[in-house]
Every structure is written in structure tokens, then in C-alpha cells.
Amino acid sequence: MINRPETRDLLAEARKVLLDSLVPELGGERKYEALMIANAMGMAIREQELREAGEPETTDVMLSRFLAGHALTEESGQGEQTLARVLRERTLDGGDRELRTVLRAMTETRLKVNNPGYLK
């Protein structure tokens, strides 16, 4: 189905109007609320961009490889659940460099959506 302009484009433009035209007219609690809305819209835009770039899948593949490499059976499509469970059970060495790389990749992928400015 052709349905243009694309959702990401619509969201980006709506966010621009909100920030450029409406926020300067607002004060106090209303301004805070408008900025929260802009923040949520920004996350939705970035999440869509990252999905189109295949980044979450790349992180999932990295996690699956890590689990397989440590002879850990991943419940279908539940890599994060499996990793959280084996960490809780303390069957993984917390100092494992590869583990830390996977944890960092998962966290950074989420931060690229939620707050990319926070990444050093």
C-alpha cells in the first residue's frame, strides 16, 4: 500500500511544529508537558530509523551468538530473558569480556532510541 508521506516524515514534521511554534508560546507545566510529548515523538522517530537500519536485529544476533558460544539454550526469540536468567542463576562469569560487549551493545542500542545525547 502506498501511503505517503511516510509515518516517520509525519512525526518529524509534527515534532518540528510543536518545538518551533508551540513550545515558545507555553510556560510552566504546559511547556514541560509539550517537551515531554516532543521527547516521546523523538523516540518514536529514532526507533523507526534504527529498525529500518536493522540495528536491533544486529544486537539480537550478537546476543544469540554469545548464548550459543556459551552453550546456553536460548528460548525461542527470548535472548534477553535467557541472559537475565543465567545471570540471576550466576552461571556466567560477570568479568567475561564478551558478556560485557553484549551488555554494552544492548544498552547502547536502546540509548540510541531513548537519549542518544547520553552516549559518550
Add this chain to the structure above:
Amino acid sequence: MSALEDTFATFISRQTGASDATVVSFDKLSGGAIQDNFGLTLDLEGGNRPGRHEFVVRQDAPSGVAESLSRPQEFRVLQAAFGAGVTTPEPLWLCEDTAVTGQVFYVMSRAAGSASPRKLVKSNFSDEQRRALVRRFGAELASLHSVRPPDDSLEFLAMPNPDNPALSRVALYRRYLEEIGEPHPVLEWALNWLEDNAPEPGPTVLCHCDFRTGNYMLSGDRLTAILDWEFAAWSDPCEDLGWLCSRSWRFGADEREVGGIGYKQDLLDGYREVTGISISPAIVSYWEVMALVRWAAIALQQARRHMSGEQRSLELALTGRMVAQMEYDLLNQIQELEDGQ
């Protein structure tokens, strides 16, 4: 609102024995996702407090978070802290009769100044003012930590693991994660690290457990009140010091470890001046890691309130999306601590 202000004014005139109470101003104060706070200025005639007084009335919001105290418990903690010489609003009267407003509430004196974190962190303080303020924070915590168990008025506060309060916290946050029911591998990994690296505990003392920029008021460079006592608990003194130094509460001024205001050594110097105890900065760093895990768990609970429909709120929803920041800080901070060993 007018019915509520009249109800509070009548309650206060009864407590003071005033023959009349005129409402000068009444407004809902900002902040407090867990409680509603109202500012109330009254002109009281007669009784034991004649004249104009500014009060704050604090009562429950629609829902709380798992570890917060009830209003009567919070009132008793506030009394204990005030009695120990901590700079808090004066706790005045507790009303446990829900027939009055539908909620339990209490009244305290209103402190002057601002608690706005971004405003305070951006204040143009001199180095000397920063040092004095942060030393004062240390001295305030030292006074609070002079309250020790057993204390009959605080019998509702659970005692931590007798061997180590840090391990009690690790167990508690594991339980929170279980209850939240979604996987957070970084938090599980950090909890393991906290379990393996728990330092020798200090004495068990009364801790505020949420003393951070945003929960105290300054008038100019003067501390006027430490607020929001609903998370108070018996714990290790370093829990309060670590929470205040956590990166989450620096509001962009990352180089100033103590709440974006000043430096850790000044905080510890202020603490030592009152207690005579020198706290190791390394132990405070350990508790900074604990603080990140705790804030992440609380943020997840807040997001859950939104997602469950208990309290639909954009602010709570966005708080859930902040957890990745705490996880990122955990990865960095634990690495830095290990590299420094």
C-alpha cells in the same frame, strides 16, 4: 480546591486553638509523583500560634511505589530527624482520620527557597560557596545518622541484614526485578557485582535514602530544608552518601559529583567534622553503583504503573525509557572501579 483549603484551615485552627483562620493563599505545589503537596498561608487569630504562618500539607497521591512509607510513618521519621537537629520542615500535626479529606495527611512548616534541580545546578556559586554547601550536606547527614536503632517511635522500619545492609538491598532489588517481570540483564549483572564486592558495613543508622538535588531547598546559598522522607530506612550511612553522589542526580554537571553542586571530598570532610569518622571514597563509589540499580528499579516500577493502567501518565512512561541511562552508567562505572583497583 476551596473546600479543601477550608478543611485544612479548620483542621489547623483546631490544632492551634485559634478562634479564626483566614486563608491568605492556597496552591498545589509542583513535584511529588507519590504525594500531593499543598502550600497554605493562614492568618490565625488567638490560640498558641497567632499571626501569619506558611504551612505545607502533604497527603497521598492516587498511588505510591513499593518501598515508600505511609504518611504517618513519614511524619514520625520527620519528627526523629527534626529532633536530631537535621534541617527539615518542622513536623506539626498528623491527621489519620480519613473522614476529614478522604486521605491521611500531615502539616509541616513551609521552608523558603527553591528545590528545582536544574536551577540549583546552574546557580552561579563561587568555589567557596560550593564547598560550604557540600560540607553542610555532609554535616546534615552526620546528624541524621546519629539516630540509631532501636527506636520505639520508628519500630515500623525493618532492620537490614545484620551482617550487611548492602546485601539486604541486593536481595530487595532482585525481588523488585522479579516482580516487574521483564528481563534486565545489565541490572542482574550489576546486582551480582554488588553482591561480590560488598564492603565491610558501617553502623546501622537512620538513612534518608532519597537525599539528592531536587529533594532539598536552598535560599541563595543557604540550606533551608531537606524534603521527601518517604524512603527513609535503617541502613548503612554510605547509602545516603552514595545516593547523593550518584550520576543520576548531577543534572548535567557531571564533574561535580555531589548532586551537581560540589565535590565528594568536601562532603566527606563535612561528615567527618561532626562524626569524627573518615569515610572511604571507594565505599561511597560502591554505593553510587547501588544507587544506579535502585533508581533503575524504581523507574521500572513507575513505568509499570503506567503500563498496567493503574496511573496512565506520559511522565511515568518516559521514566521507564530512562532506565537505559542507568544501565549505561552502570557499565561505565563498574568498569572504572575495576580499572582503578
